[in-house]
Amino acid sequence: xxxxxxxxxxxxxxxxxxxxxxxxxxxxxxxxxxxxxxxxxxxxxxxxxxxxxxxxxxxxxxxxxxxxxxxxxxxxxxxxxxxxxxxxxxxxxxxxxxxxxxxxxxxxxxxxxxxxxxxxxxxxxxxxxxxxxxxxxxxxxxxxxxxxxxxxxxxxxxxxxxxxxxxxxxxxxxxxxxxxxxxxxxxxxxxxxxxxxxxxxxxxxxxxxxxxxxxxxxxxxxxxxxxxxxxxxxxxxxxxxxxxxxxxxxxxxxxxxxxxxxxxxxxxxxxxxxxxxxxxxxxxxxxxxxxxxxxxxxxxxxxxxxxxxxxxxxxxxxxxxxxxxxxxxxxxxxxxxxxxxxx
Amino acid sequence: xxxxxxxxxxxxxxxxxxxxxxxxxxxxxxxxxxxxxxxxxxxxxxxxxxxxxxxxxxxxxxxxxxxxxxxxxxxxxxxxxxxxxxxxxxxxxxxxxxxxxxxxxxxxxxxxxxxxxxxxxxxxxxxxxxxxxxxxxxxxxxxxxxxxxxxxxxxxxxxxxxxxxxxxxxxxxxxxxxxxxxxxxxxxxxxxxxxxxxxxxxxxxxxxxxxxxxxxxxxxxxxxxxxxxxxxxxxxxxxxxxxxxxxxxxxxxxxxxxxxxxxxxxxxxxxxxxxxxxxxxxxxxxxxxxxxxxxxxxxxxxxxxxxxxxxxxxxxxxxxxxxxxxxxxxxxxxxxxxxxxxx
Ligand SMILES: [Zn+2]
Ligand SMILES: [Zn+2]
Numbered sequence: 001x002x003x004x005x006x007x008x009x010x011x012x013x014x015x016x017x018x019x020x021x022x023x024x025x026x027x028x029x030x031x032x033x034x035x036x037x038x039x040x041x042x043x044x045x046x047x048x049x050x051x052x053x054x055x056x057x058x059x060x061x062x063x064x065x066x067x068x069x070x071x072x073x074x075x076x077x078x079x080x081x082x083x084x085x086x087x088x089x090x091x092x093x094x095x096x097x098x099x100x101x102x103x104x105x106x107x108x109x110x111x112x113x114x115x116x117x118x119x120x121x122x123x124x125x126x127x128x129x130x131x132x133x134x135x136x137x138x139x140x141x142x143x144x145x146x147x148x149x150x151x152x153x154x155x156x157x158x159x160x161x162x163x164x165x166x167x168x169x170x171x172x173x174x175x176x177x178x179x180x181x182x183x184x185x186x187x188x189x190x191x192x193x194x195x196x197x198x199x200x201x202x203x204x205x206x207x208x209x210x211x212x213x214x215x216x217x218x219x220x221x222x223x224x225x226x227x228x229x230x231x232x233x234x235x236x237x238x239x240x241x242x243x244x245x246x247x248x249x250x251x252x253x254x255x256x257x258x259x260x261x262x263x264x265x266x267x268x269x270x271x272x273x274x275x276x277x278x279x280x281x282x283x284x285x286x287x288x289x290x291x292x293x294x295x296x297x298x299x300x301x302x303x304x305x306x307x308x309x310x311x312x313x314x315x316x317x318x319x320x321x322x323x324x325x326x327x328x329x330x331x332x333x334x335x336x337x338x339x340x341x342x343x
Numbered sequence: 344x345x346x347x348x349x350x351x352x353x354x355x356x357x358x359x360x361x362x363x364x365x366x367x368x369x370x371x372x373x374x375x376x377x378x379x380x381x382x383x384x385x386x387x388x389x390x391x392x393x394x395x396x397x398x399x400x401x402x403x404x405x406x407x408x409x410x411x412x413x414x415x416x417x418x419x420x421x422x423x424x425x426x427x428x429x430x431x432x433x434x435x436x437x438x439x440x441x442x443x444x445x446x447x448x449x450x451x452x453x454x455x456x457x458x459x460x461x462x463x464x465x466x467x468x469x470x471x472x473x474x475x476x477x478x479x480x481x482x483x484x485x486x487x488x489x490x491x492x493x494x495x496x497x498x499x500x501x502x503x504x505x506x507x508x509x510x511x512x513x514x515x516x517x518x519x520x521x522x523x524x525x526x527x528x529x530x531x532x533x534x535x536x537x538x539x540x541x542x543x544x545x546x547x548x549x550x551x552x553x554x555x556x557x558x559x560x561x562x563x564x565x566x567x568x569x570x571x572x573x574x575x576x577x578x579x580x581x582x583x584x585x586x587x588x589x590x591x592x593x594x595x596x597x598x599x600x601x602x603x604x605x606x607x608x609x610x611x612x613x614x615x616x617x618x619x620x621x622x623x624x625x626x627x628x629x630x631x632x633x634x635x636x637x638x639x640x641x642x643x644x645x646x647x648x649x650x651x652x653x654x655x656x657x658x659x660x661x662x663x664x665x666x667x668x669x670x671x672x673x674x675x676x677x678x679x680x681x682x683x684x685x686x
Pocket of ligand 2: 665
C-alpha cells in the first residue's frame, strides 16, 4: 500500500493545549506523524510519496470560503491585536445569540471555533493545507486504479465542520477527499470513522446529503469529546435522512463489543454500495490512549483491518487521532496490514 | 445612600483568566470591591451594611434549576475528574449541535458556559450566592421606601443568562433583584445597563417579557465582548417585542456621544413608567480601563449620575464591571454622588 505523506505537517507545532484548566504540551504533536511514517517504512508497507498540489478549489468545495480565509489570516490578525499567547478562543456564540459575525479577531476566533484546546500558531495553515493535499492525492490514486492508499494526514480533520475548527482539526481531510471523488465521477462514497471520537465535522458537512454515507463508532458523547454531537438519534436530515449512522459506545468498551458495531456498519456500507470507502483512521481506541476510554489491543487493529477488507471496496485510509504516541505507528499500520492481508 | 456589601465576595478569588492565549491574573479580582467600599466610606456616602439572606427561591425565580445546581457542584466534580487546573471549558455546543446535555463534567462545563475567561474555583459559588443576596437586600430596601440603594455586588452579574455563566458573572444579580420586585408587587421594572459591555445575560433572561424594560449602552459587539449579542436589531421577542433596547457604540466613544444614547434611554425609561429603576453599574467605560474602549473621564460619572436622578425614580445601583482598579472606587461612587446631589 502506498503512503502519501508531507513533511509540511511539522509546521503544525503549537506549544499549548488548554486541558483541565491548564496550558499543557499538545497531545496532537509532530512526533505522532513521525512514529507512523517510521513504522510504515520499517514494515515495508509500500512506497512513501509526497502529495500533489490540487490547490484551493477542492478545499472550498467542502468548507465555507470565509472560514477558510479566516484560517489563513487568523494568526497574523491575532498577533496584530497585541495578544501574546497562541490564538485560543475565550468566548463563543452560545445558545440564543445573534447571527452577526463579529469583526474583532477575538470574537471571530470564537465564532469559527468549536473548541479551544486547539491553539493556532505560526504554520498551522500551511500544515492544514498540506494535510488536505495528502488526502486529495490519496483520493486521486484511487481514481487511477489503486485498491488502497494511506493518506498520512497531520493535522487530522474529522472534527472540522463546514465553518468551524477544533479538536486538533482545521480542514476536514476525509470530507475533502470524498467531495473530490464525487466531483470527479463517483456517485456514492461511504466514510467509516473508527477514531475514538465522533467525527462531528464530517457529519456536519454531509448531514443533509445522500451521496455520502457517514458512519462513526465512538465514545458516547455523554461522556466524551466532542460532547454535543454523535448521538444515535442523529440520522441525517432532508435528503440525507438515513445516511448518517452513529454508534456511541460507553466507557470501557472492549474489542468484542466494538467489533459488533463495526460489523453492523460494514453491513450498512455494503448495502449502500459506494464506489469508494474512506476510513477516518484514528487509533485512540487503543487501551492506553491518554484521552480516550476504549480498550482495543494492538492485535485488534489487525483484525478490524481485515474486517474492512472483506468489503472488497477501494479504500482510502485517512489518518485522524491517536495519542499513545509510542504505539501509534504500530496500531495504525496494523490496520493497514490487516487490510492488505485480509479480504 | 446605603451600601449593601458582603465580605463573602473574597471567596471569589480565581488565580487564572484565559486572556490572549495565556493564563493571566484575573482582571476581575477581590481588590475591586475593596477599592469601592473604601471610597464609599471615605466620602461618607452612607452606612455600609451586610445583606440579609433570601435563600435560593429568588435565584431560582430567574435561573434554570439545573444550571444553579451545576454552579453549586462544578468545582467538586471538576476536581473529582482529576483535572489539575481551575475549571475552564475547552469545548462548547457550537453551531448545529444536539440539544442533549452531556454527563461528563468537561462537557457539562462547556454546556453551561458562554465564555472561558471565567475560571471556576473553590468559593466561587459562595461568593456568587452572597452577591445575589446583596442585590436582593438592596431591592428589599426600595420596597421598604428607600429612594436609592447601592448593592456593591461582586462577582458581577449582567453576563449571566438563564442557564449560562461567563464574563466574570455567575448569577444575574440585577435580574434577580428585578424579579424579586416583580414578585412582590411591582408591575414594571426598568434595567439600565451602563457597563461598558453589553448585558447579554439580562437581555437573555427578559427578552420575551414586557414587565422588564432592558436598555444597554455598550461597546459595539462587532468589536467587543460578548461579541455575539448586543446589536441594535435585538428588540425583544413575542410579548417582549420593543422592551429590549441596545445602544452599541464604536471604539473611542467619548462622553458627549455616550450621553446622547443615555438621554435617549432615559426618555424611554420615563415613557415606560416603571415603579423602580435598576442600574447595572459598570465603570469600565472609563478612559483607562484595560479591557474596554470608551473615553469617559471621572467627572463624567458625576454628570450621568445626576442625569439618571432626573428620572425621579427609586433606584437600585447594582455593581457590575470596571477594571482600572485604582480608579474604580472614585468612578463608581461618583455616579452615586452625582445621583444623590442631582435630580
Ligand atoms: Zn480522536
Ligand atoms: Zn463590563
